Amino acid sequence: MEFNLPVTAAALLAIVGVGTAALIGMGFMATNTVLMMVTPSMLAFGLVALFLGIKHGEYRATR
Numbered sequence: 001m002e003f004n005l006p007v008t009a010a011a012l013l014a015i016v017g018v019g020t021a022a023l024i025g026m027g028f029m030a031t032n033t034v035l036m037m038v039t040p041s042m043l044a045f046g047l048v049a050l051f052l053g054i055k056h057g058e059y060r061a062t063r
Contacts, residue, residue, distance in 0.1 A: 012050060016042045 003011075019042055023034045 008050070012043075012046050016046060 016039065020034060020039045023029055023038060024031050029038070
């Protein structure tokens with residue numbers, strides 16, 4: 001599987017979407033809290049982790 005920008009973005013959005021749906025479905029947190037605080041935090045952390053993972057992969061590939 002070739003990971004290009006559209007595939008990577010779709011995978012990240014799918015993971016965040018499943019996490020958001022699970023948190024809303026479990027119902028132990030208010031939906032407003034999940035959508036306004038948790039989901040943006042998941043997206044931000046996912047983007048940071050993705051960036052660091054890409055940079056680490058580039059570093060490992062050149063060594």
